[in-house]
Amino acid sequence: MGQAVPVVELKGITKRFPGIVANDSISLDLRQGEIHALLGENGAGKSTLMSILFGLYQPDEGEIRINGNKETIDGPGKAIKLGIGMVHQHFKLVQNFTVAENIVLGIEPRRGMAIDYRRANDRVRQLSEQYGLKVDPEVKIEEITVGMQQRVEILKTLYRGAEILIFDEPTAVLTVQEIQELIRILRSLAAEGKSIILITHKLKEIMEVSDRVTVIRRGKVVDTLATAETNESELAEKMVGRRVSFEMETQRCEPGGVLVRIDKLTCQGAGKGKNILEEISMHIRAGEIYGLAGVDGNGQKELVEAIAGLRPIHSGSVRLGDSDLTQAGVRERMAAGMAQIPEDRQKHGLVLDFAVSENMVLTAYADDRFGKRGFLNDKEIRRHAVRLAHEFDVRSAGIQVPMRSLSGGNQQKAIIARELTREPRLLIAVQPTRGLDIGAIEFVHERLMQAKNEGKAILLVSYELDELYKLSDRIAVINEGRIMGELEREDVSDEKLGLMMAGHRINGTNKAEVRHERQPEF
Amino acid sequence: MSDNRSFREWSRIFVASSLWVPIIAIVLGLVCGALVMWIGGYNAFEAYGALFDKVFGSKYDIGETVRTITPLLFTGLSVGFAFRAGLFNIGADGQFIMGMTGATLIGIKIDFLPWIVHAPLTLVGGMLIGGLWGALAGYLKSSRGVNEVISCIMLNWIALYLSNYLIRTLVLKPGTQRSELIRDSASMSIRWLSSFMENARMDWGIVVGLICTSLFYIVLWRTKQGYELRAVGFNPEAARFSGINVPKNMLKSMMIAGMFAGIGGVFEVLGVFHYQVISAASAGYGFDGIAVALLGGNHPVGILLSSILFGVLTYGSAGMNFSASVPTEIVRIVIGCIIFFVASQGLIQMLYKPFMARREAKRKEAA
Amino acid sequence: MKKNAMKSASLLLATATSLGLVLSGCGSNNAGNNGAASPSASAPASESASPSESASPSASAESIGAGKKIGMATDTGGVNDKSFNQQAWEALEKVAKDTGAEAKYLESKKDADYQPNLNQFVKDGYALTWGIGFLFDDAMKTVAEQNPDAQLALIDSTVDMPNVQSVLFKENEGSFLVGVVAGMMTETNNIGFVGGMELPVIKKFEAGFKAGVAAVNPDAVVNTNYVGDFSKPDLGKLAAATLYDGGADIVFHAAGGSGNGVFTEAKDRLSAGKKVWVIGVDKDQSLEFGSEVTLTSMMKKVDEAVYKVTSEALSGNFQGGTTTVLGLAEGGVGLPADNPNVPQEVLDKVEEYKQKIISGEIAVPTE
Structure with a gap:
């Protein structure tokens, strides 16, 4: 488009894992000062791609160019050196260290043998003000909110001189207000000239904050669009591969007593x-x-x-x-x-090491239909599981595989199937x-x-x-x-x-x- | 077709968790032992040969090997069962001792019953006392939150000294450090088999052990009680959310574990010795049981196989010493290494994963 | 008599299990390769006993053992117990050297090993098989019954079978003499006794010791303290500390490995400037623990007995069915030849009592 050289250019990146092709010849470019959203369902290959960019994996094919130069990123150390920073979904912070201590961890400013805490605090404060992060460098991590902790992670990358920031599902852990605050921060970072890749599957955020969107489905790029020229339903369709309805037809049947x-x-x-x-x-x-x-x-x-x-x-x-x-x-x-779909499905709703069929009767195994006189009726349990899996579209390699091997969505479907069929x-x-x-x-x-x-x-x-x-x-x-x-x-x-x-x-x-x-x- | 499927399921239950890990661990353990022998200037082939000669050399040795395997099987089942419910039964030793003591007391003090009643009664009595001992740790865990490892270690010592005290005061054979002999009506020895096996000490223990092995499987995988126990073992929180009484299940699992160990103790008295000695330290079968359960992957068939392995190694070590002049400690090193390699599964997986992946790739190419 | 404490100690986790096994494997037997002593082995026999003199190897003695094998099964203390297992093995090595016979030992790891270990020798056609210690009592009896042609020998206990020769010691007589030493040399009129376990054999030590003290010093009190174990030096140290704190200046121990702690306590006190004495047991323990704390020792010449009985058996004079009792008269117990810490007048008194006991003028109590 006759613009300056993109800061990041991925060309034909392919990464295979045993059994699947996680990234299939993916190309993507990131421009200076842009917020580029990477959209895709769970398992579409977003995280793999970003792990390659951050040096955690090596691509099987394809090349990476940073500021126009071909680079081999063989580890996060190299990535940081190239000015790439990553804000992970799960924070990597030491709980009983202060904000500043966490930020300077590994590259502490020194005065003689000792760590120069004053200089660390000052530098963190200065960075925080520059980007409007409002972080107090001297409080401990365990005393601040999740949203604050995320900003500490952002500061960590900035402190290390990141020009390219990758955000992995940053809003998953935030409250509504915190999300608004994060969007404001992302904008101010972009305004300061930082280039941002935002991994997410939330359409609303993308529409609100990004300049361009790349949609990935099953390891392949479906399309790259300017956000202004698209809308949620188009993106959703590209991501899922079919029409998606947003408005629930509210058949408001009158509630009873x-x-x-x-x-x-x-x-x-x-x-x-x-x-x-x-x-x-x-x-x-x-x-x-x-x-x-x-x-x-x-x-x-x-x-x-x-x-x-x-x-x-x-x-x-x-x-x-x-x-x-x-x-x-x-x-x-x-x-x-009573029936419950617990908040933490893996901890409270399922026994991950049990087979799918065993999980399907976790709240109903005591019923007579699943066995009399204290014994289990295996045949009936299996039949039940097959029926539920079919009715609720729980996809697995069979009802005898451990629940652990199912994707999050299918695990949730299994719980819903189990609880709803109990009437x-x-x-x-x-x-x-x-x-x-x-x-x-x-x-x-x-x-x-x-x-x-x-x-x-x-x-x-x-x-x-x-x-x-x-x-x-x-x-x-x-x-x-x-x-x-x-x-x-x-x-x-x-x-x-x-x-x-x-x-x-x-x-x-x-x-x-x-x-x-x-x-x-x- | 259906045969194929049932085999797959059957194998999935206890093989899928990785049969390779124990097998490679065993091989590596033997190699490590050979290495140590080599360093010490012994001939490893000769030594391992002597080991197997000792075990399979005569009917007497085969019989005595079975006798060595029996207590390991029981304590292995005990530890494995508790593991399945998420508890570490380090107290199998104490439960074993209590089983012995119960058998000794009932076997001596009751003298008016015929064999057909007395022997089973003694078996059940010892089993229940062992179970009670396990339940004690289970109770402390479920109602007071006491870590079962700690209470089990304490109970092991209490069992040892309580047992010594009871024997000394109730059934001591004067002038010795052991109890009187149990009544013949309580004996679980199989005389005709013993004389057939050149006087090896044969008893019903191994038969009961095999029954217990199948019970272990049936209870855990075929009953609702077992379903609860396993759910509690894998994920107590999810079990609680689905209405399972977690503390009660912990108590039950420890009691059943204690019963397994208790039966092991019973046969040590009724089958092997016919008396119990006052001893300053336990024979340590309970601790061996931890290793057996670990190697056996807490699955009944695995536990059976690993108790056979440990029994063979232990009994055969005397032959290694005898014929090849290799110290018996080498066998402890081998066993130690096997456990180490089992425990550090990651290490072994590192070794065989690439190999398996290559094979997988080859198969695909071929297809 | 040392029990296998290593094993029960440290089995907390799986890795700890393996570690423990490896440690116990490495730590306990550095002389394992002595499992077989060929005639050419340069086996150092015990210093004090001079069996070669008594048996004065003639030209014929050189060959009486040729082609014959002698076996020995240790109790759970193992062959390096610094006590009777070790003495017995040293004696057998010497027999092997002197007669051309072949000697071998098997260590018992558990009580259940006694019988198979004895059987190993018997079934391999050994000319004589030793069981060391009273713990072999029942196993010896069973094996003797099942193998009427085998020649067996036993230390510290009596088995009344025509093919078993039993060897007993009059520990009470030797203890009487060290009691005389203690009674005459105490300055506080307060003397201590540390016992291993309250067994009949240890009671003989205590009874003889007390009688000896009372014979020369009726005012002196003897306080006793039983450790309850033969392999816990820490408890032995504690027991000794209690006695020394109570005013004792001399402590006699008959506590096997636990007795090592008695010496440690005495040395600690010596370096703190307080002179106290220990009377050793079984061997001349001043050789091991130094004569600055070792007053004298009550020697129990297991090595001599083993040497004598074995040599006789090799030359065709096996006295099955008999019980050899070794007291002062036979030289089976007594003080070391060299007693640098005991004044001559005390030694004279000891000699006087020795003669009285031998002549039967004094009958030493056994309990």
């Missing part, structure tokens, strides 16, 4: 001090998705545990239909019709689409809507407002273990939710409660 009554639920924290949950009340109707919004760590986890029977309840009650389950155990609640009356879904790609998200959302339409009550806990908007009939907000208010779908706005998430009760609250108290009950 109240099925789940949680009244003044209070739980104590580990210490003696304040209650971790304080008089939480919510009534969920049959055929309703009840969304729970809030910033991570405000009691969502504890509330779900209390409802599911995993945490002792200090006072208040949990009732499902006619049965009072306040004192019931997990198994008893399941029998009464629960209440389904608690916590972050059901976390870490999934668009295709899988779509699938999960469809299944939740279907369950709702079948008359199940669903409690949806999510940190992503888009998801809550899209699915919920009502949304409540939790802040520091208290419900700040509850809004009908029509009344929801970003502004109101934002205020409640920040800890303000809004006036609508009481009215909503009163109104819902008046609902006819069965």
